Amino acid sequence: MRGERFIFAFWHARLLSLVYLRRDEGAAVLVSRHRDGQIITRVLEHMGFTTARGSSTRGGEAGVRELLVAARSGLHIGITPDGPRGPAGIVKEGIVYVAARSGLRIVPLATSARSSWALRSWDGFRVPKPFARLVVTYGAPIAVAEPGEESRQRVEAALRSVTGAAERASGELP
Numbered sequence: 001m002r003g004e005r006f007i008f009a010f011w012h013a014r015l016l017s018l019v020y021l022r023r024d025e026g027a028a029v030l031v032s033r034h035r036d037g038q039i040i041t042r043v044l045e046h047m048g049f050t051t052a053r054g055s056s057t058r059g060g061e062a063g064v065r066e067l068l069v070a071a072r073s074g075l076h077i078g079i080t081p082d083g084p085r086g087p088a089g090i091v092k093e094g095i096v097y098v099a100a101r102s103g104l105r106i107v108p109l110a111t112s113a114r115s116s117w118a119l120r121s122w123d124g125f126r127v128p129k130p131f132a133r134l135v136v137t138y139g140a141p142i143a144v145a146e147p148g149e150e151s152r153q154r155v156e157a158a159l160r161s162v163t164g165a166a167e168r169a170s171g172e173l174p
Helices: 012-021 035-046 060-072 094-102 149-170
Strands: 006-009 028-031 050-053 077-079 105-113 116-118 126-128 134-138
Touching: 006 094, 012 105, 012 126, 012 134, 028 035, 028 060, 035 050, 050 060, 060 077, 060 094, 077 094, 094 105, 094 149, 105 126, 105 149, 134 149
Parallel strands: 006 077, 006 105, 028 050, 028 077
Antiparallel strands: 105 134, 116 126
């Protein structure tokens, strides 16, 4: 696995901690073309990420093409498969399509902090409180030969599993 590139999948609600933890690693991240996406793009690029613009609701094909170019150039990929507007915790088909086309395996990951704020947003966006202990949990890489419902469900189940493990390890859930 050393030297292998991956697609990292994580829920939209838990992306803030990952952006900070993985800064300056040169990964390409999919960002929506919605108005707030421009602000997010500036922040991500300032933190050393490459961005691809597009989502399931706007510019999806262009975003996928940019991600595939980034993968061919040797970058890891980061995708929130339930973004940009949900429903929260439901994987959309785009991530398995990118995995099948790029040949990269998907690594599900999750963060959890026992002490965090949950914003009143479509996904209950999490902001860890200062000095909170943060737990990051990684799942086993998932190979996707063909995009489709079975692959989508496998990724969704894996994301739910690593999220539950992170929540238990941090004490967020008993």
